Structure formats: C-alpha cells, structure tokens
Amino acid sequence: MVTIEPENTRCGFVALVGAPNAGKSTLLNALVGTKVSIVTHKAQTTRAQIRGVVTLEDTQIVFIDTPGIFAPKRRLDRAMVDAAWTGAGDADLVAFIVDAERGLTEEVESLCEGLANIRHPRLLILNKIDAVRRETLLALAQTLNERLRFEQTFMISALKGDGVQDMMDWCARHVPPGPWHFPEDQLTDLSLAITAAEVTREKLFLRIHDEIPYNVTVETERFQIQKDGSYKIDQVVYVTRDTHKKIVLGAGGQTIKAIGADARRELIEIFETPVHLFLFVKVREKWGDDPERYREMGLDYPSGKA
Numbered sequence: 360m361v362t363i364e365p366e367n368t369r370c371g372f373v374a375l376v377g378a379p380n381a382g383k384s385t386l387l388n389a390l391v392g393t394k395v396s397i398v399t400h401k402a403q404t405t406r407a408q409i410r411g412v413v414t415l416e417d418t419q420i421v422f423i424d425t426p427g428i429f430a431p432k433r434r435l436d437r438a439m440v441d442a443a444w445t446g447a448g449d450a451d452l453v454a455f456i457v458d459a460e461r462g463l464t465e466e467v468e469s470l471c472e473g474l475a476n477i478r479h480p481r482l483l484i485l486n487k488i489d490a491v492r493r494e495t496l497l498a499l500a501q502t503l504n505e506r507l508r509f510e511q512t513f514m515i516s517a518l519k520g521d522g523v524q525d526m527m528d529w530c531a532r533h534v535p536p537g538p539w540h541f542p543e544d545q546l547t548d549l550s551l552a553i554t555a556a557e558v559t560r561e562k563l564f565l566r567i568h569d570e571i572p573y574n575v576t577v578e579t580e581r582f583q584i585q586k587d588g589s590y591k592i593d594q595v596v597y598v599t600r601d602t603h604k605k606i607v608l609g610a611g612g613q614t615i616k617a618i619g620a621d622a623r624r625e626l627i628e629i630f631e632t633p634v635h636l637f638l639f640v641k642v643r644e645k646w647g648d649d650p651e652r653y654r655e656m657g658l659d660y661p662s663g664k665a
C-alpha cells in the first residue's frame with residue numbers, strides 16, 4: 360500500500376456552472392462515478408450546491424454542482440442563482456458547461472458576462488457532443504473562446520462518458536497543493552436526510568408532467584436508523600395549491616404511492632439497507648418565498664434582497 364503524506368497532497372474545488380439543463384448534474388455523477396446529484400430532463404432540478412468528491416492517488420478534486428443560472432423571480436430562485444455564483448467565486452477552477460445542442464443562447468451569452476468577473480481559471484466544457492455535428496461544435500468552441508479566455512476547452516458527452524476522464528485528469532493536474540477536505544472514500548457531503556429528499560424530488564419530477572414540479576419541495580422530517588439497521592424516513596412534499604396536492608396524490612393516492620415506491624427502490628440501492636419511506640403531502644402556499652424551506656436545502660437566505 361502506498362502511504363500518502365499530507366504534505367504531498369493536492370486538493371481543489373471545481374465549480375460546474377451553466378444554464379439550466381446544460382448537463383451539470385449528469386457530469387458530476389459521471390465524474391464521481393455514482394449518482395450524487397439528481398438529474399431530470401426538466402430545467403432547474405438542482406437547487407443547492409452539491410459536492411461530489413473524487414480522490415485520485417495524491418489528489419482530491421471536489422466538484423461543485425451548482426443550480427443552473429437563470430433570471431430569478433421568487434426568493435428561492437434568487438437563492439439558487441446566488442448559490443451558483445457563490446460556488447463559482449469560491450472555487451479554484453470554474454468549469455463552464457454549455458449545452459452544445461442548444462448552442463449560443465441568450466443565457467449562455469449572459470453567463471459569459473458574469474464569468475468575465477470571476478478571477479479563477481476557467482474551463483469550457485461543451486456537452487452533449489453525442490447530439491451535435493462536429494462542425495457546429497468547432498464553431499461554437501471558437502465563438503466562445505473569442506468571448507472569454509479559457510485555459511482549456513473540452514468536448515464531452517456527460518451522458519455517454521466521452522471526454523469526462525480527460526477533463527478530470529486535467530483538473531487533477533491543475534488543483535493546488537493542499538490537504539484533502541474529505542476522507543478518501545467519501546463521495547459527497549450531502550447528509551442522508553437531504554439525499555433522501557432529493558431522490559424523492561427526482562421521482563416526483565419524473566412522474567408529474569407539467570408546471571407542478573417547480574412548485575414542489577420535499578423535506579425529510581425524520582430520519583431514523585432502526586435497531587435492525589434499516590432506515591425509517593418521514594418526508595413532507597410541500598405543494599403550493601390544493602389542486603396540486605390532488606395531482607400529486609393521484610386517484611386513490613396512486614401517484615404518490617408510485618413516487619414513494621420509485622424513491623424507496625433507489626434509496627435501498629444508495630443506502631444499501633432496507634428503507635421504510637412515508638410521504639405526506641401538505642399545501643404551503645408560498646413555500647418558495649419562505650427562507651425556512653430552502654435553508655433546509657442548504658441554500659442561504661439572500662439577505663437584503665427580499
């Protein structure tokens with residue numbers, strides 16, 4: 360066994376920033392090699408900063424999946440966007456993820472402006488190359504490199520894994536010397552309770568097909584490790600309206616039951632222990648404006664910006 364002396368280690372934070380749906384969470388999961396951040400085809404899935412940890416020989420890289428940056432409306436939205444920019448400002452390297460299929464959208468343009476104010480070295484990551492022609496990719500890479508200075512450009516498919524290792528190796532070579540922040544075998548800093556809430560939220564997003572998911576949040580109210588090692592988890596699904604509650608419940612409670620079954624199945628896989636999951640649906644009209652609700656998600660209350 361090789362012993363790694365603390366004075367020889369490297370460690371750094373790499374923020375993954377980009378527009379909603381660019382593929383940041385998919386990339387984080389591909390980098391870490393397991394699911395640490397929930398992914399859906401809907402924009403604004405990631406609400407808080409989620410850290411995924413990769414330890415390679417003497418180097419630890421902490422990737423930060425940030426919420427997609429967009430024009431915020433509610434307090435929650437502002438807190439999400441703040442979390443994304445804070446993630447970028449705190450990192451050693453900033454990876455700008457661009458959905459190459461969508462190309463140069465207004466969101467991407469305004470992100471370029473924001474990123475110009477961030478002093479840390481930047482990487483350009485063109486994602487979804489599996490869905491784009493080579494010429495389109497090269498043209499996009501050139502345009503973006505003319506707008507902003509990037510240390511390196513990577514063309515990847517987070518979904519298929521192409522180019523992900525190259526990006527990770529590059530990051531490993533460019534993080535500063537320093538002690539590790541996490542034990543070698545830790546993959547994320549999310550608590551069990553938050554992980555459980557995120558998984559249920561993902562299943563909800565996947566089962567309910569309209570506006571409602573943006574108006575839903577899930578909180579783990581109680582997380583108990585039972586004597587037999589199984590987990591008993593009580594969660595509340597907050598919706599903003601009674602009509603939404605009816606949809607989330609479904610006829611005879613069918614929808615929530617199916618969501619619970621999906622979530623339970625995945626939680627058993629993640630936690631590697633039996634899980635007893637209990638979901639309750641409550642109406643909380645303005646939860647998106649209630650700091651208590653999103654403080655739970657690890658988002659800071661955006662002071663003075665109410």
Ligand SMILES: Nc1nc2c(ncn2[C@@H]2O[C@H](COP(=O)(O)OP(=O)(O)OP(=O)(O)O)[C@@H](O)[C@H]2O)c(=O)[nH]1
Pocket residue numbers: 377378379380381382383384385386397398399400401402403404405406425426427428486487488489490515516517518519
């Ligand atoms: N074709 C293709 N689709 C991808 C790729 N990477 C991600 N996607 C899809 O893009 C969608 C959004 O992916 P996410 O990883 O949730 O995107 P995100 O940037 O984290 O989104 P927010 O949480 O909204 O900020 C999902 O449907 C993914 O499956 C890729 O390399 N190729």
